Amino acid sequence: RAETAPETLTDGFHLLIDALKLNGIETIYNVPGIPITDLGRYAQAQGMRVISFRHEQHAGYAASVAGFLTKMPGVCMTVSAPGFLNGVTALANATTNCWPMILISGSSEREIVDLAQGDYEEMDQLAMARPFCKAAYRLNYAQDIGIAVARAIRSAVSGRPGGVYLDIPGAMLGQIMDGEEGKKSLVKVIDPAPRQTPSKESVARAVNVLKEAKRPLIVIGKGAAYDQSDDVIKELVEKSGLPFLPMSMAKGILPDTHPQCAAAARSLVLKESDAVIMMGARINWLLSHGKGMQWGEPGSKKFIQIDIDPEEMDSNVEIAAPLVGDVGSCAQALIDALESEGIAPPKDWLDQVNTKATANMEKMANKLQNNNDPMDYFAALGVIKEAVNKRPETILVNEGANTLDMCRSIVNIHKPRHRIDVGTWGVMGIGMGAAVAAAVETGKQVLAVEGDSAFGFCGMEIETICRYKLPVCIVIFNNNGIYRGDGENWGGGDDPATTVFVEDSRYDMMMEAFGGVGVWAKNPDELRQAIEEALASGKPTLINAAIDPAAGKESGNIGNLNPSSVVAQA
Numbered sequence: 001r002a003e004t005a006p007e008t009l010t011d012g013f014h015l016l017i018d019a020l021k022l023n024g025i026e027t028i029y030n031v032p033g034i035p036i037t038d039l040g041r042y043a044q045a046q047g048m049r050v051i052s053f054r055h056e057q058h059a060g061y062a063a064s065v066a067g068f069l070t071k072m073p074g075v076c077m078t079v080s081a082p083g084f085l086n087g088v089t090a091l092a093n094a095t096t097n098c099w100p101m102i103l104i105s106g107s108s109e110r111e112i113v114d115l116a117q118g119d120y121e122e123m124d125q126l127a128m129a130r131p132f133c134k135a136a137y138r139l140n141y142a143q144d145i146g147i148a149v150a151r152a153i154r155s156a157v158s159g160r161p162g163g164v165y166l167d168i169p170g171a172m173l174g175q176i177m178d179g180e181e182g183k184k185s186l187v188k189v190i191d192p193a194p195r196q197t198p199s200k201e202s203v204a205r206a207v208n209v210l211k212e213a214k215r216p217l218i219v220i221g222k223g224a225a226y227d228q229s230d231d232v233i234k235e236l237v238e239k240s241g242l243p244f245l246p247m248s249m250a251k252g253i254l255p256d257t258h259p260q261c262a263a264a265a266r267s268l269v270l271k272e273s274d275a276v277i278m279m280g281a282r283i284n285w286l287l288s289h290g291k292g293m294q295w296g297e298p299g300s301k302k303f304i305q306i307d308i309d310p311e312e313m314d315s316n317v318e319i320a321a322p323l324v325g326d327v328g329s330c331a332q333a334l335i336d337a338l339e340s341e342g343i344a345p346p347k348d349w350l351d352q353v354n355t356k357a358t359a360n361m362e363k364m365a366n367k368l369q370n371n372n373d374p375m376d377y378f379a380a381l382g383v384i385k386e387a388v389n390k391r392p393e394t395i396l397v398n399e400g401a402n403t404l405d406m407c408r409s410i411v412n413i414h415k416p417r418h419r420i421d422v423g424t425w426g427v428m429g430i431g432m433g434a435a436v437a438a439a440v441e442t443g444k445q446v447l448a449v450e451g452d453s454a455f456g457f458c459g460m461e462i463e464t465i466c467r468y469k470l471p472v473c474i475v476i477f478n479n480n481g482i483y484r485g486d487g488e489n490w491g492g493g494d495d496p497a498t499t500v501f502v503e504d505s506r507y508d509m510m511m512e513a514f515g516g517v518g519v520w521a522k523n524p525d526e527l528r529q530a531i532e533e534a535l536a537s538g539k540p541t542l543i544n545a546a547i548d549p550a551a552g553k554e555s556g557n558i559g560n561l562n563p564s565s566v567v568a569q570a
């Protein structure tokens with residue numbers, strides 16, 4: 001084969017890039033290193049966007065958020081063993097969130113791994129990845145790249161989306177083959193995530209439940225946001241006249257200011273509703289598994305569940321009307337069926353919900369207009385709320401405990417997929433990877449509202465944000481603590497047991513070190529001014545917002561999940 005003229009030759013490096021590009025994947029989120037450094041260079045040379053991070057976990061979070069935003073698998077590329085393991089956290093988080101992502105990691109040759117002969121960064125990565133993802137494949141031959149990439153894409157986005165691992169031994173990249181043969185070996189995936197329509201019987205069953213309901217509710221989950229069937233969802237909500245409760249990353253499919261939004265009356269609608277449509281929302285810990293006092297008397301409501309995965313049904317509570325299919329197809333089927341049944345909207349119930357929601361919003365509004373010194377969460381979030389209301393195109397990224405829980409209920413979202421947060425796991429450290437992906441994939445301005453502890457998990461990526469000059473404004477709610485410190489030692493003291501950070505840490509100076517704009521905001525007016533300038537300029541900015549350490553509560557709204565010790569209290 002040596003006599004073949006070089007220009008007709010290809011190799012594993014170039015076939016992998018060709019396969020990704022053939023399937024519309026234009027961006028790789030990575031950390032370069034052996035054996036994938038040249039792969040990244042060749043990808044750039046062939047016009048792909050290669051975004052290099054400081055740690056693979058955040059490259060992986062970025063890839064998974066790209067998957068959530070685009071319905072195409074985000075690609076994270078890492079070196080072997082430690083780099084692969086750093087990416088696995090993001091791969092597992094993507095799978096838990098049902099976001100499509102492909103982790104491509106360089107690896108050692110099988111024959112060395114299987115004899116445990118101690119290769120550079122040797123690890124049986126394929127075996128290690130399997131428990132944390134939807135599917136895992138290993139490439140041994142360059143001619144298989146086309147089919148392997150096709151399989152990885154289809155596994156990532158079909159059915160319930162999730163993380164997929166693709167293991168690429170270094171030697172495979174260097175394998176050569178005839179250029180024409182190589183081209184023929186590539187596969188363009190056809191219809192990787194086919195629409196799945198619900199059966200007529202299942203739709204009729206769901207309509208029967210709604211016919212008897214006096215106080216129905218729609219809970220909209222991030223699965224519905226992912227589905228991008230925004231108009232159909234809006235039509236179902238508005239034609240049915242039902243109140244809707246958006247889960248945090250479903251906010252904005254219909255604006256939080258919509259007259260049927262029940263977010264501000266969450267306790268009322270969960271307790272009093274007698275039929276609940278779960279739309280791309282799983283009944284898991286985020287909804288107390290559908291049990292307990294917040295759901296009213298046991299058996300007091302019937303559940304209709306829309307999910308792409310039939311096995312999700314009855315996972316926590318009995319589902320009276322399972323609707324298996326993609327959100328868009330199920331919503332359309334319900335619209336058609338409700339129209340033919342002529343079910344009247346539950347006007348009295350909606351008025352009751354609206355009255356409660358309006359009263360709660362007024363109560364909250366009064367708390368947001370304060371100039372307390374030191375600043376508290378309410379005042380700081382009042383500024384964030386105004387800023388997003390003024391620029392609804394801004395994509396909000398959010399993590400922390402109080403910073404997360406209070407922001408979720410106070411800051412309105414007006415557009416679909418414009419709020420990205422900690423997802424199903426409640427993982428800290430998602431923020432900077434999410435901010436990079438949101439800016440890179442959409443080109444929009446990003447506002448990342450971070451607890452100071454949460455920021456600590458991903459803070460080094462501000463250098464990545466500055467290096468690519470991304471339109472990201474980071475606001476750190478700096479209450480000097482992972483929560484609030486441990487009470488009696490509040491103030492930092494010299495007791496190492498405290499969970500208090502260095503008081504008044506100057507995170508803003510970190511940003512200036514990388515050429516970004518750094519601001520220390522000590523009151524709502526300074527915070528407002530700094531955010532306004534950042535969103536107007538689009539410059540990478542970090543605003544260090546001083547928050548009263550005594551504000552908020554440990555673990556935000558989920559402190560009840562902590563086990564308690566009887567002995568300690570004795």
Ligand SMILES: Cc1ncc(Cn2c(C)c(CCOP(=O)(O)OP(=O)(O)O)sc2=O)c(N)n1
Binds near residue numbers: 399404477
């Ligand atoms: C990877 C990881 N580690 C630890 C936690 C536990 N955790 C941690 C460490 C939080 C930080 C809260 O502190 P913060 O400064 O980010 O927010 P507030 O001070 O505003 O509450 S919130 C939370 O659930 C987590 N969720 N994820």
Ligand SMILES: [Mg+2]
Binds near residue numbers: 452478479482
């Ligand atoms: Mg904090």
